[in-house]
Amino acid sequence: MNRIESPAASTANLQLRQVGKPLVRTDSPTKVYGTAVYAGDLTMPGMLCAAVLHSDRASALLRHVDTSRAEALAGVHCVLTAADLPPSQGVMTDMPGQTGGLTKNTKQPILAKDRVRFCGEPIALVAAENAAIAEQALRLIDIEYEDLDGIYDPFDALAPGAPIIFGDDNVVASYKVRKGDIEKGFAEADFIVENTFTTQYQEQAFLEPEAALAWVDEHEVLNIRSSTQVVEHYRAVADAIGLPHNRVRLRAEFVGGGFGGKEVMTIEVWLALLALASRRPVQLVQPRERSFLSHGPRHPFTMTHRTGVSGDGKITALQIKLTSDAGAYAKLSPYILLYATVGATGPYRVDNLHIDSVSAATNNLPACAFRGFGTMQANLACEGQMEEIAKLLGMDSMEVRRRNFIHTGDANVTGQIIRSAVWSDQCATQALATLGERPTDTQTTRIGHGVACYQQSYGRIRWMKDSSEAWVGVEMDGTVIVRSAVTDIGAGQSSALAQITGEILGVPMDQVVVYFGDGAVTPLAGTSTASRALYMSGNATKMAASQVRKNLLSCVAGYFGVKIEQLDMCDSQVFIIDDPQRSIALKDCVKLCAAEGVHRHNLAIFRAPTSEGIDPETGQGEVFPDFTYGAHAAQVAVDIETGEVKVLKSIGAHDVGQAINLRAVEGQVEGSALMGQGFALCEELILKQGRLQTGSLSEYLIPTSEDVPEIKAIVLESRSGLGPFGAKGIGEPVYAPVAASIANAVADAIGVHIFELPITPEKVIKALREKESTK
Amino acid sequence: MLPPFELLEPHSLDQALKMLATSESVPLAGGTNLLPDLRARGEAGGRFISLAALDQLHGIEHSDSRVLMGARTTLSDILHDPLMPTAAPSLVSMAKVFAGSMVRNAATVAGNICYGSPSADVVPPLLSLDAELTLASAAGERTLSLNDFLLDYKKTARRPDELLISVSWAPPTTGTANLFYKLGRRRGDAITVVGVAVTITIEKGNCTKARIALGSVAPTVFRAQEAEEALVGGPLTATTIGTAAQAAAQASRPIDDIRASADYRRHAVHMLVRRLLTEAWQTAGSQHD
Amino acid sequence: MTDKETQMITEKRVDIQVNGQACEITVPAWRTLLEVLRELGHKEVKCGCEKGDCGACAVLLDGKVVDSCLTLAWNAAGRSVTTVQGLGGPDNPHPLQTAFIEHGSAQCGYCTPGMIMAAKALLDDIPEPSLKDIKRGLSGNLCRCTGYTRIFSAIQAAAETLRQQETTS
Numbered sequence A: 001m002n003r004i005e006s007p008a009a010s011t012a013n014l015q016l017r018q019v020g021k022p023l024v025r026t027d028s029p030t031k032v033y034g035t036a037v038y039a040g041d042l043t044m045p046g047m048l049c050a051a052v053l054h055s056d057r058a059s060a061l062l063r064h065v066d067t068s069r070a071e072a073l074a075g076v077h078c079v080l081t082a083a084d085l086p087p088s089q090g091v092m093t094d095m096p097g098q099t100g101g102l103t104k105n106t107k108q109p110i111l112a113k114d115r116v117r118f119c120g121e122p123i124a125l126v127a128a129e130n131a132a133i134a135e136q137a138l139r140l141i142d143i144e145y146e147d148l149d150g151i152y153d154p155f156d157a158l159a160p161g162a163p164i165i166f167g168d169d170n171v172v173a174s175y176k177v178r179k180g181d182i183e184k185g186f187a188e189a190d191f192i193v194e195n196t197f198t199t200q201y202q203e204q205a206f207l208e209p210e211a212a213l214a215w216v217d218e219h220e221v222l223n224i225r226s227s228t229q230v231v232e233h234y235r236a237v238a239d240a241i242g243l244p245h246n247r248v249r250l251r252a253e254f255v256g257g258g259f260g261g262k263e264v265m266t267i268e269v270w271l272a273l274l275a276l277a278s279r280r281p282v283q284l285v286q287p288r289e290r291s292f293l294s295h296g297p298r299h300p301f302t303m304t305h306r307t308g309v310s311g312d313g314k315i316t317a318l319q320i321k322l323t324s325d326a327g328a329y330a331k332l333s334p335y336i337l338l339y340a341t342v343g344a345t346g347p348y349r350v351d352n353l354h355i356d357s358v359s360a361a362t363n364n365l366p367a368c369a370f371r372g373f374g375t376m377q378a379n380l381a382c383e384g385q386m387e388e389i390a391k392l393l394g395m396d397s398m399e400v401r402r403r404n405f406i407h408t409g410d411a412n413v414t415g416q417i418i419r420s421a422v423w424s425d426q427c428a429t430q431a432l433a434t435l436g437e438r439p440t441d442t443q444t445t446r447i448g449h450g451v452a453c454y455q456q457s458y459g460r461i462r463w464m465k466d467s468s469e470a471w472v473g474v475e476m477d478g479t480v481i482v483r484s485a486v487t488d489i490g491a492g493q494s495s496a497l498a499q500i501t502g503e504i505l506g507v508p509m510d511q512v513v514v515y516f517g518d519g520a521v522t523p524l525a526g527t528s529t530a531s532r533a534l535y536m537s538g539n540a541t542k543m544a545a546s547q548v549r550k551n552l553l554s555c556v557a558g559y560f561g562v563k564i565e566q567l568d569m570c571d572s573q574v575f576i577i578d579d580p581q582r583s584i585a586l587k588d589c590v591k592l593c594a595a596e597g598v599h600r601h602n603l604a605i606f607r608a609p610t611s612e613g614i615d616p617e618t619g620q621g622e623v624f625p626d627f628t629y630g631a632h633a634a635q636v637a638v639d640i641e642t643g644e645v646k647v648l649k650s651i652g653a654h655d656v657g658q659a660i661n662l663r664a665v666e667g668q669v670e671g672s673a674l675m676g677q678g679f680a681l682c683e684e685l686i687l688k689q690g691r692l693q694t695g696s697l698s699e700y701l702i703p704t705s706e707d708v709p710e711i712k713a714i715v716l717e718s719r720s721g722l723g724p725f726g727a728k729g730i731g732e733p734v735y736a737p738v739a740a741s742i743a744n745a746v747a748d749a750i751g752v753h754i755f756e757l758p759i760t761p762e763k764v765i766k767a768l769r770e771k772e773s774t775k
Numbered sequence B: 001m002l003p004p005f006e007l008l009e010p011h012s013l014d015q016a017l018k019m020l021a022t023s024e025s026v027p028l029a030g031g032t033n034l035l036p037d038l039r040a041r042g043e044a045g046g047r048f049i050s051l052a053a054l055d056q057l058h059g060i061e062h063s064d065s066r067v068l069m070g071a072r073t074t075l076s077d078i079l080h081d082p083l084m085p086t087a088a089p090s091l092v093s094m095a096k097v098f099a100g101s102m103v104r105n106a107a108t109v110a111g112n113i114c115y116g117s118p119s120a121d122v123v124p125p126l127l128s129l130d131a132e133l134t135l136a137s138a139a140g141e142r143t144l145s146l147n148d149f150l151l152d153y154k155k156t157a158r159r160p161d162e163l164l165i166s167v168s169w170a171p172p173t174t175g176t177a178n179l180f181y182k183l184g185r186r187r188g189d190a191i192t193v194v195g196v197a198v199t200i201t202i203e204k205g206n207c208t209k210a211r212i213a214l215g216s217v218a219p220t221v222f223r224a225q226e227a228e229e230a231l232v233g234g235p236l237t238a239t240t241i242g243t244a245a246q247a248a249a250q251a252s253r254p255i256d257d258i259r260a261s262a263d264y265r266r267h268a269v270h271m272l273v274r275r276l277l278t279e280a281w282q283t284a285g286s287q288h289d
Numbered sequence C: 001m002t003d004k005e006t007q008m009i010t011e012k013r014v015d016i017q018v019n020g021q022a023c024e025i026t027v028p029a030w031r032t033l034l035e036v037l038r039e040l041g042h043k044e045v046k047c048g049c050e051k052g053d054c055g056a057c058a059v060l061l062d063g064k065v066v067d068s069c070l071t072l073a074w075n076a077a078g079r080s081v082t083t084v085q086g087l088g089g090p091d092n093p094h095p096l097q098t099a100f101i102e103h104g105s106a107q108c109g110y111c112t113p114g115m116i117m118a119a120k121a122l123l124d125d126i127p128e129p130s131l132k133d134i135k136r137g138l139s140g141n142l143c144r145c146t147g148y149t150r151i152f153s154a155i156q157a158a159a160e161t162l163r164q165q166e167t168t169s
Ligand SMILES: Cc1cc2nc3c(=O)[nH]c(=O)nc-3n(C[C@H](O)[C@H](O)[C@H](O)COP(=O)(O)OP(=O)(O)OC[C@H]3O[C@@H](n4cnc5c(N)ncnc54)[C@H](O)[C@@H]3O)c2cc1C
Pocket: B026, B027, B028, B029, B030, B031, B032, B033, B034, B035, B036, B051, B071, B072, B097, B098, B099, B100, B103, B106, B107, B108, B109, B110, B111, B112, B113, B114, B115, B119, B120, B121, B122, B158, B162, B163, B164, B165, B189, B190, B191, B192, C051, C052, C053
């Protein structure tokens, strides 16, 4: 096995001047002054407005689609249906920007042809002079459906004889993990605990619905400016419509929230087709109701844990079954299932293990990527089970966790050895301690404390062979430019690169400009997904900046007649460490380099560790670069009469490796605390026979300011991660334990576990009644 | 995007009433119900009469015996009125949990009442205060009780040519408690799952008047009159309160929807009525000590 | 009813002051203030739902905060509108803007323009808001990124700054 060289090692003694500090993010002012530009804000002369017709049947044959009345409407420029599409007839929805192998059936029709498989499937596109005409045109498209039987439950879909949604069967993906000797493990167990946990659909509900603008420019290049997490989609757009890759340019604007929902291609390919057909710039901004249909929500999971434990709380055997509802197309379901499988044992070491996981196709909304990517669902079951085990054994649940925590050097589910720090215990202990004393119960409220730990990967699956490029250069006046096609989806992705570069080159952050998100002119950085942006692009940027630093210092070393190691850079000066009076301004240093023909810029590529996949029979192999560990604790008050749950405190404690921008890290923890609370308590996409019942923001309820508990972020730094300065990925990890901690707190408060999310007042009352009746 | 419609903008009440009388049209107040509905419908058509310029419909007047609230009073106006906390405590509690500040600035009392929704939050407090409505048409004015105004799901006693011009009620006397609670699926800006308003008047240790108004648990907001009757005449005890709460739950005719089941709603009515009555008994009783 | 009254008026000239600038537009009755502002180039007014659920479109109308998506442009005639750009900019930041920047209250930033306008209205109304007041004042402004905590702290800080400005001026 390859030993992974931690990039942290090389900079272990570097004195950090900017990294880790809560500096003002470079993107803050423009957002606060209202000058930041989002894709829907762009306009061009002659721009048309697009609109999309989504199916209102979940499972039906498309007998006839007649667009003639729409086309005849004044102001309509083009109407496209499947009949007008290029022969490829599909768009790749596999891992975006990926260069490795593809999984089966991940090509999805751009527009439904002959058949619709889910309620909301796109059928036709319109481009018109303005939005009103485009909307009117949609109403003039006549569709004749012939309803087919649909399947709306993954277990029905897997039953023999079920109608096939797509492909050869309804199994979108499945995994097996076989480790140790499970029979022996169960034989050694003093107790066996079995429970089934279920989770619901969760909608990303980013505040900015999908938006993009596309046009063909004077060089016959198809340009798309979009709200996307992935500029590498330009390749998928090009492939889908039969253009060479170098004729599609995709630029990502500031993204008004992504959370995975703008990871797989959403509207870009539609706009590309309309721009080509109309030869005009075309913009689409999805109304909220159609936004709900345009990406893919979090997969509902059913998760059964059968755990053998010894009397002292050690897990001796664990058998896990995971079933997810993929909906009507595969999208990223196979990968999400893999994440769930690897995350199924949480941050615990289990030597005797069976996991069987399957993702089934149904006629529901196709589910896709969402912060946590399967891991958080799997983790919820795992952490709920910990509580149930502890209850059975009469032990403190933290004690049970301690008996089983995975440690650095242990093998995880897939046999991968964990090399970075595992500070689960420290994090959980601190988070719980920060909850403080319990307020006393009243006649009608019960207070509960809950904690949950997790293990969440950062960085892509190893066989994606991930890499990121970044360019750093110093201008003649000493200002600095970073070029990276990283997308900025709100977590401070571009700002972090400025901070890292500022650190390395000793320039204030506001002297660094980051050009980001342009698939044509900034070096490709890969996606802002999988908690990889900082890890990958941070490393690439740091490598590039370090090389520039080296070049600059070598010139200055010659100038002063000292060694490079005797020099440092700070406040746009290069100085001799032991004699700081002897210094030279960065801009003069740049001139020196220029005169000597030394590169003042560098293009670097960072490669993540790779592997060739897992053994299909045992599930063993290296899947991820590394993992983040931490914990979340919650204090809740449950009204035992109405079943209402109020979260009082919500504390996240995470080993982030190294915070690059402390404030940004805390912001991630705080945001995920509330998003996780929504998942635990009030968010739920309800589908009835495949039809969405909660398709707007008055029915789909995300937490408001009135729902905010006391939130705290505790940031621990082991500096053991694979990211720059030892950072670990945090965007998804900090979210992973939140819902579980709240579910556990509710169980603690009322004495019964609710196995089905979300924990509505109604379910609380039901659980309390059942508890009463079994007394 | 809103579909095309016609908007008339009268400058006086008379003009507005004339328009209503002679053309098929619908009053438009804050638009917070009408505009989302129009957008959802998406079809062109309809004629609306803007009430924006009708100053006669603005303002809240307090006298010792009566509070008179113009129909265009917004939810924010209720929150900003310094006398409202004593004139209608339940209405103030309600306004605090009604929508968010932007909608509170636009949404009017009349719009809330006239829309006739079972989840209209303004209605339970006003019902619990025995509010009366004054409606005007080109033919004249009439006054009727809010209770009589609400007929069925989105059905009220308003004739198409009528405008609601004001709402009035007698402010609570000493010894009266007037409470409201909204149960929603989240704490801020949510459609009510169960709304309860109660008014209890205590004189010499006995309950002399009881009002229990329930939202979101029947086709309209309604008063649980049997439950009210169970309370009047004596002190409120755990038993009488329990009986009344039970009766209120039984009087409810809720439905299953995306927010909650009928069963749960009935349960919540029981619990919340019991809770609010208990609290009301304590506060109203303490006003006399 | 006279002919004149029943005749359908489809378009109307509307004068609106936007951030102190007089604007004159001719629009039909069904056009919302949100659409008009964005057509006028005020892209800082965001759209997240078009029906009052999210607050991204919040602006001040004669000093009161409204959802511009639920306000007809006709109803804004003769009135003044303030957007986040009218509140201040890099050269003359409003204390709320300074505080939002310093507290890291914007992540994706899409909710921010509306959020700041709701906060402005809140501080105009309650200069020393409690945390409870702040939560109530913002409950119509959704934010999916921040968990609101840094928005709360920024508003508290801005309130403090404004209070100090008040006492020193
Ligand atoms: C985001 C959001 C949140 C909301 N939250 C809540 C909430 O928490 N609780 C709640 O109860 N409601 C809520 N609502 C619904 C709505 O805001 C209220 O019902 C509001 O009071 C309606 O008043 P309006 O002035 O906006 O009515 P409009 O939409 O203008 O009109 C509503 C109806 O009343 C009629 N009407 C209006 N004025 C008169 C009059 N003077 N005479 C006769 N008829 C009249 C209209 O013709 C129409 O049928 C919410 C709405 C939104 C968009």
